[in-house]
Amino acid sequence: MTVVKAVTCPVCGCLCDDIELTVRNGRIIKVKNGCAMCEAKFLSHASDHRPTKSMIRREGKLVEVSLEEAVRKAAEILVDASYPVLYGWSSTSCEATKVGIELCEEIGGVIDNTAVVCHGPSILAVQQVGIPSCTLGQVRHRADLIIYWGCDPWSAHPRHIERYTAFSEGRFEKSAWRTYINKVKALVGSKKIESAIRRLAIKSWEPAVARVEKSPSQYLSREGRKLIVVDVRRTKTAEMADYFIQVEPGKDYELFKAMRALIRDQEIEVDRVAGVPVEYLEDVVDVMVSCDFGAIFFGLGLTMGSAKLKNIEEAIRLTRDLNMRTKFIIMPMRGHFNVAGANIVSTWETGYPFAVDFSLGYPRYNPGETSVVDILLRKESDAALVIASDPVSNFPHKASEHLVQKPLIVIDAHMNVTASMADVFIPAAMVGIEAEGTAYRMDHVPIPLKKVVDPPEGVFSDEEILRLILSEVRKIKKERMEAG
Amino acid sequence: MMIVLTPIREFKVPIFAECISPEVFEGKNIVQIGQLPVYEGNREKKLQELFKIEEAKTAEGVAEPAITIQGDVSKLKYIGAGMTKGEIVINGSVGMYLGEEMKGGKITVYGNAGGWAGSAMKGGTIEIHGDAGDYLAAPYRGSTQGMSGGKIIVYGNAGVDAGAYMRKGIIKVHGNAGQFVGVGMHDGVIYVKGNCDGRAGSCMTGGTIVISGFIESILPTFTFEGLKKKVKIEESEVVEVPLYLFIGDLTENGKGKLYVSKANNPQLYYYERFL
């Protein structure tokens, strides 16, 4: 039995690198320090349902074949296609993405990562207006005001609050954990009082969930970090907040506009913006301009809201305006553990972070035109390679339909929905558990992923599989050239 | 001389057809035109592999080169990009970047147009008898140099971001427009006869937007300026109905004018208390 320390968790964009694993007989049996998602992922490597053999669809059924045969078939599909798409990349290593881009250039296809369905709009907004940001370490040690906008880290990035923001013990800023405990205790008390009132006077009782808090929590500490949450519903994270703004769904944009006007001392002619009274907004804006170092984290609630990239543009402009008065930064809450890495590798290789079209031989980029979902919706692609992703279960129905109608190659550690509809399936080792590599945290800090156990026999890493396909593609092209 | 192009088959993958432009065709005979390169996906093809190319007589005295396309070319991108003269008529729908950065001449589409039609155009006219896609006249991503001249008329609807970062010229949409009409515009005129999905004129610093139909709300960073009786769109066109006038966008220190019809927007009535 061995204990491996300082392992990086390959699940979400937090990339916690303090995980301790206990390994016995080539299997991980215990996970320490991680959250529930982390534990589930590390323990899944030894699942009995993992496919270990390559497969090809013959007469409608997936049948087992040798790796060489599967690679050959995949390469043929890619060479024959005139507009293939290569999609996924966010849950694999930077090294694999690099080979993927080489492959894409070789076959003249379109390479896109899952950013297109999560933080793609954020990237477009950054290209339009820039971004003032920093590393999570700085936030941990210095930020005295944290804002979570349109995201629920308590559920999606469970250790974000504890490791980097409100509840982390920084060098210059203390954890707000104790304040929160007090607040919870008080809340339990006030709930009891509330229910007593309800019992006594049912008719005159008002529901506890108002659109906004009428005033900040009375247990708000004068010192230490403060937490503001803006969301359409009262999430777990919102429960912990000092200020919670419940915004009308799809109206974040108006809220940003109003906040910016208030910061610039401009008058607003309406009483409510996005369902929030302007007076309450004034309070919140006051807290924002009077902090020493503020950090805004935003999630899919914003990027997938009705204004999409305009929401983020406005959020960044808000940060810019706040920087006239104090220090503020803004950062997207990246979901998959290496989606930031996929963007970074793509940028340094091609100049563009996602949705790169190589069909003309050189990289072109214009999301909306070269993004995979739009290509599929317009039914333009004629083959696809999906790696470490499950688009069929999260793309729009019409897009998935076109994806599976055309020849489809899937490389994945698990038999997900997309894989079960593939024409060629190649099982892969799990990056960060059975294969090493590099990943980028949401603040663009590269962190090494460890190989802790060996992959099942005959199973290779994404990078190795892609290299095999790439050299096979080159071989086929050469053969065809010689044959004229 | 007029060249008539008819698609030989249905197109599936995107085709880059920058060469379909009056200037490129000018002075070439049918054989030479047929040899012009286009990209179908990642394969280089010749124009004659995709189209039947014929020559038709134009009316006496018309010297300008002209192109007519008969059929659906919604997979073709960059038709008429950068053109400075002549005319293109498309009897069918057309793909993205129609007349991108065009400087002169005229394009008429009897069908729908894809996204970025008239992207960053500098002059000339585009008439779309069907619907226009998103980003009508908007520049390439990351750029703030939008349309700087010319005229676009859409008889159907327009998508989101019509006239983004516009600097000069006129856009008329007879149908409805999506969100963010005239976002970040500096100058020029946008006239939407139908309804508008909202957030019109966000971040505008100058220029004029006129909305004759319904718009749910005005952004909080616009101030109410008063009630106007009419507004001039161009020399030959004046809208003469009562209109609310808003000035903005304040967060960009903007002086843009946003006119909204009074009759179709009773929900904006409460602004009248400022009168």
Ligand code: SF4
């Ligand atoms: S917060 Fe994210 S990276 Fe950290 S342990 Fe949990 S799943 Fe892994």
